[in-house]
Amino acid sequence: MELSRFILATSLRLSSASVENYQPTPPPAASLPDHLLLPGRAMEANLAEEQECVVCMEQKNGAELRPCGHKDMCFGCANHIFKSGGHCPMCRAVIASVKE
């Protein structure tokens, strides 16, 4: 009787200790365009939502995609998608060039 109570108390202590020592593993870093990984990149705070790049949501948009003419990405993201052979995120048109 006494022994089983002792085992129960010990196992409870062990389980609570292991919860205290539990370290959540940080999520893996998402793959970002090169210009977002550079240290000291320009942070433009308080951008209105319609001025934000739709990809990184940190830089100001305004890079013009050709031929579709969408201007919803910053130059860095637009160039990254253009160079990796991607499509316009707004209309899925093939990006032929990017105009800053």
Ligand SMILES: [Zn+2]
């Ligand atoms: Zn961007």
Ligand SMILES: [Zn+2]
């Ligand atoms: Zn487009």
